[in-house]
Amino acid sequence: MKPNILIQANQLQMKFGNQLVFQQVSFQVQRGDFFSIVGPNGAGKTTLLRLILGQLKPTQGHLHLNLALQKMGYVPQFRNLDSEYPLSAQAFVELKLTHSYWPWLTASEKKQVAQALTAVHLQNQVRARVGRMSGGEKQRVYLAQALVAEPELLILDEPTASLDTQAKLEVMDVVAELNQRGTTVILITHDEALLARYSTKKLVLGATV
């Protein structure tokens, strides 16, 4: 596989028992792509992400990955953390690096945390409580948590669903900046406006089944 191809999917089929979720799905994700996956509810978008993350195997076809699982960052759907949630943005991001064998972070890990918070423009709010932040800020904290591992591929599963337009753009502009600096992005979205604004390639699921 050419080094600039990160994911090559050939004729994927996915069934759960007798239920066919999709078939004949082929696509290629190249380094630097802003790749979107769209399709109606139940078309198998999350299932496809789970295949990419190695949590499921296709029932037919082949999925070749040109990067290690540790080089993938994952940002989940927006979840509104309770206003009483006690952790600061910094502590929330540090959770991703906490060791079981020693309780402190190394100097370079602290630097990684600071860099991740700077990349999402929260460098002035490192001590702010995540529970008190706006929706867009909360989702940028999740993004920072995915960034501490310095991923080559960032996978976002409807990261802005239920956020207002202002907050959506606030999150997606940061994702676009990361993409422009070389991070490959895979985005699941129902949002046509986001697709038109940011995406360079699109896979439509559900159209052929």
Ligand SMILES: Nc1ncnc2c1ncn2[C@@H]1O[C@H](COP(=O)(O)OP(=O)(O)OP(=O)(O)O)[C@@H](O)[C@H]1O
């Ligand atoms: N582990 C599983 N076992 C059995 N069926 C499953 C499993 N995971 C998903 N499914 C089924 O596969 C189909 C596709 O689900 P999936 O969550 O991938 O769709 P989606 O496109 O992400 O939908 P949505 O837009 O609603 O999030 C659904 O019918 C779902 O019930």
